Amino acid sequence: MSMTATAGRAHADPHHIGRTAEHEGPAPKRIVTAYGFWIFLLSDIVMFSCFFAAYAVLSGQTADGPKGTEIFEPRNVAIETVCLLLSSFTCGMASIAADVRNRFWFYLGMAVTCGLGLVFLIIEFREFADLVSRGYGPSRSAFLTAFFSLVGCHGLHVSAGVLWLLTMMAQVFAKGFRADVLRRMMCFALFWHALDIVWVGVFSVVYLLGSGG
Amino acid sequence: MSDQTHMPAGHDLAPGDEEQHSVGARILGYVVGVVLALLLTATSFFIAGTDLVWQPSIPVALIVLAIAQMGVHLVFFLHITTGPDNTNNVLALAFGLLVVFLVVGGTVWIMGHLNANMPPMDQIMQMRR
Numbered sequence: 056m057s058m059t060a061t062a063g064r065a066h067a068d069p070h071h072i073g074r075t076a077e078h079e080g081p082a083p084k085r086i087v088t089a090y091g092f093w094i095f096l097l098s099d100i101v102m103f104s105c106f107f108a109a110y111a112v113l114s115g116q117t118a119d120g121p122k123g124t125e126i127f128e129p130r131n132v133a134i135e136t137v138c139l140l141l142s143s144f145t146c147g148m149a150s151i152a153a154d155v156r157n158r159f160w161f162y163l164g165m166a167v168t169c170g171l172g173l174v175f176l177i178i179e180f181r182e183f184a185d186l187v188s189r190g191y192g193p194s195r196s197a198f199l200t201a202f203f204s205l206v207g208c209h210g211l212h213v214s215a216g217v218l219w220l221l222t223m224m225a226q227v228f229a230k231g232f233r234a235d236v237l238r239r240m241m242c243f244a245l246f247w248h249a250l251d252i253v254w255v256g257v258f259s260v261v262y263l264l265g266s267g268g
Numbered sequence: 269m270s271d272q273t274h275m276p277a278g279h280d281l282a283p284g285d286e287e288q289h290s291v292g293a294r295i296l297g298y299v300v301g302v303v304l305a306l307l308l309t310a311t312s313f314f315i316a317g318t319d320l321v322w323q324p325s326i327p328v329a330l331i332v333l334a335i336a337q338m339g340v341h342l343v344f345f346l347h348i349t350t351g352p353d354n355t356n357n358v359l360a361l362a363f364g365l366l367v368v369f370l371v372v373g374g375t376v377w378i379m380g381h382l383n384a385n386m387p388p389m390d391q392i393m394q395m396r397r
Contacts, residue, residue, distance in 0.1 A: 069352040082280060089282030093357060097364030104368040108375035133313055140309065143345055144302040150284075151294050245284045248345040252338050259334035263316035264327055 085238055092242040096249045099212075103253050106208055107260060110201040114265060118196035123265030126191060131182060132262045135175050136254065139213075142171035143251040150244040156232045165224050168247070172217045179210050202261065209257055212250050219243050281353040284346055301344025308337040 081087070114123065149164030183203070186192065193203035223243050226236050281287065286294065312333045315326055342348045348357055387395075 085285075086280055086282040089284055090356060090360075093283040094360055097360055100364055101367045101371065104371045108372045111372065111376050112379040129313065129317065133309075136309055136313075137306070140302060140305055143305075143341070144298055147298040147301075147345060148295065151291060151298075155291055241282065241284050245346065248284075248341060251345070252341045255334050255337045255341065259312060259330050263312055263330050 085234075085241070088238045089241055089245065092245055096245060100249065100253065103205075103208070103256070106201070106205040107256060110205045110261060113197040113201040116197040118198075120196040120199065121191050123198070123202075123261075126186060127262050127265060128182070129262065131178055132258055135178050136258050138171045138175045138178075139251050139254050142168045142175070143248055145171065146244055146247045150240060153227070153232060153237055153240045158227070161227060162224060165220055169217060169220050169224075172213055172220070176210060176213055176217070179206070183207070206257060206261060209250070209253055212253070216243070216247055216250055219246065280356060281347075281351075283348065283354075283357045286347040287351075287353070297344055297347075301340055304340045304344070305337055308333050308340065312337075 082090075145164045145167040149161050149168060152158075152160035152164055183206075186199075191199055193200045220243065223236075223240055226239065230236055286297070289297075312330055315321065315329050315333070321329070342361075348354060348361060350358060386392075
């Protein structure tokens with residue numbers, strides 16, 4: 056293939072749909088790693104969609120137990136939402152700091168992210184403990200089973216994210232901003248932002264639709 | 269595979285990576301994202317508890333606001349764009365969304381019909397006798 060033909064195709068095909076890979080080697084490792092993690096995140100979101108579907112079907116099956124309006128506290132949910140949203144922002148700040156290799160802002164961003172994540176987890180745990188102590192545990196009705204599994208699954212993801220966050224701080228402390236550490240940091244940022252997207256679905260579908268609609 | 273952190277121009281972008289900007293421009297992107305997301309969240313919480321709007325429109329409004337906020341997160345935090353260097357990321361996202369809509373939409377649709385067509389429980393018990 057002549058050079059002019061290649062250039063002409065590149066011009067007519069900006070998205071490289073019909074890309075011929077003969078001249079380019081494999082993509083850089085940063086792209087391959089992040090793309091693989093992106094696929095994992097999408098499959099994780101597909102798994103969450105199953106929990107959402109179960110909740111949508113079962114939300115009316117209260118078995119004479121409490122309805123959503125009776126047990127949800129919008130004020131707590133609003134605080135949780137703001138915590139996760141701001142932690143997504145500080146996580147973004149930390150990843151920018153990692154890219155420019157600024158340790159102080161990296162540690163500060165990650166520490167604030169960790170704190171906000173912990174506040175979220177504490178509020179959620181107290182909500183769950185309060186429900187269980189009032190006898191509204193996951194075995195009370197199909198609605199509560201779906202509620203605890205959906206919101207609890209998200210909470211488990213946030214807990215895993217906090218552990219990962221602390222690991223990233225320790226790795227930067229011990230190894231510095233090496234290329235592999237930076238790749239892990241990028242995957243962590245993707246994970247944390249994806250958790251925030253799932254939470255948008257949770258507070259809209261579970262808490263707001265459950266209490267308003 | 270090379271271990272470089274930033275790729276040469278004309279290459280694909282990793283999900284989460286943005287095109288080369290200055291630090292200030294990147295921070296500004298996150299600030300715009302967080303402000304938009306906070307506005308949408310506040311609107312959602314306001315709409316859910318207000319009597320000012322026509323009540324049957326509230327669930328639709330909440331779903332639209334949620335989808336808008338997810339879009340804001342995707343664009344400003346995850347940096348998924350429609351640019352040529354993002355084709356693979358967008359295609360993977362599109363397939364994921366297809367599965368999500370099939371699972372949620374299909375479940376709600378089918379289970380709603382089953383519920384509507386099911387006789388009340390006492391009738392079932394009579395049929396069993």
